[in-house]
Amino acid sequence: xxxxxxxxxxxxxxxxxxxxxxxxxxxxxxxxxxxxxxxxxxxxxxxxxxxxxxxxxxxxxxxxxxxxxxxxxxxxxxxxxxxxxxxxxxxxxxxxxxxxxxxxxxxxxxxxxxxxxxxxxxxxxxxxxxxxx
Numbered sequence: 001x002x003x004x005x006x007x008x009x010x011x012x013x014x015x016x017x018x019x020x021x022x023x024x025x026x027x028x029x030x031x032x033x034x035x036x037x038x039x040x041x042x043x044x045x046x047x048x049x050x051x052x053x054x055x056x057x058x059x060x061x062x063x064x065x066x067x068x069x070x071x072x073x074x075x076x077x078x079x080x081x082x083x084x085x086x087x088x089x090x091x092x093x094x095x096x097x098x099x100x101x102x103x104x105x106x107x108x109x110x111x112x113x114x115x116x117x118x119x120x121x122x123x124x125x126x127x128x129x130x131x132x133x
Contacts, residue, residue, distance in 0.1 A: 008034070043131040047106040054103045055129035057113045063096040065121040072098060072116055079112045095123075103132075 010018065018033055027033045046053055061068045069088070076083045082104040089097045100116070102109050109129060117125030 039131075042133065043129070046131045046133065047110075047129060050105050050107045052104065052132055053106045053109060053129045054101070054132055055109050055113075055127055057098075057100045057102065057116050057125065057127050059098040059100075059116060059119075059122055060091075060124040061096055061098075061119075061122045062094045063090075064094060066119070068119055068121050069096070069098075071119050072100075075112070075115050075119075076100065079108070082108055082112055 018030055021027070021037075022030055022033045025033065025036065027036065043053075059068075059072065063069055076086060082102050084101040084103055086098060086100045089099075091097055102112065106129060110127065113125070113127035116122070117127070
């Protein structure tokens with residue numbers, strides 16, 4: 001892929017914000033930070049336009065409560081066309097962490113993650129999606 005150079009004019013406040021972003025994320029330069037910001041915007045557009053995306057749902061829960069593993073598996077089986085893989089990790093005696101890798105339309109992934117995160121007993125859950133472009 002060829003790299004194209006172009007000039008960008010920014011006011012001082014926005015430039016300071018960009019430099020803070022470079023420092024915070026340890027980007028090697030401003031160009032990398034700008035690429036990051038553009039990509040973030042493009043991914044958000046893909047979600048809103050219901051395009052095909054990939055993502056993960058991460059769940060933290062107490063496996064002693066409410067047969068959450070079984071309920072999570074049942075939901076995943078109903079959406080088998082979206083689920084690529086699942087990893088279940090025992091963090092300690094009570095807590096389990098599940099990471100479910102998904103691929104499909106953004107709305108479908110959001111709906112599936114809402115079902116999983118909404119299970120009674122889930123302590124924390126989060127969906128992270130990325131563009132396939």
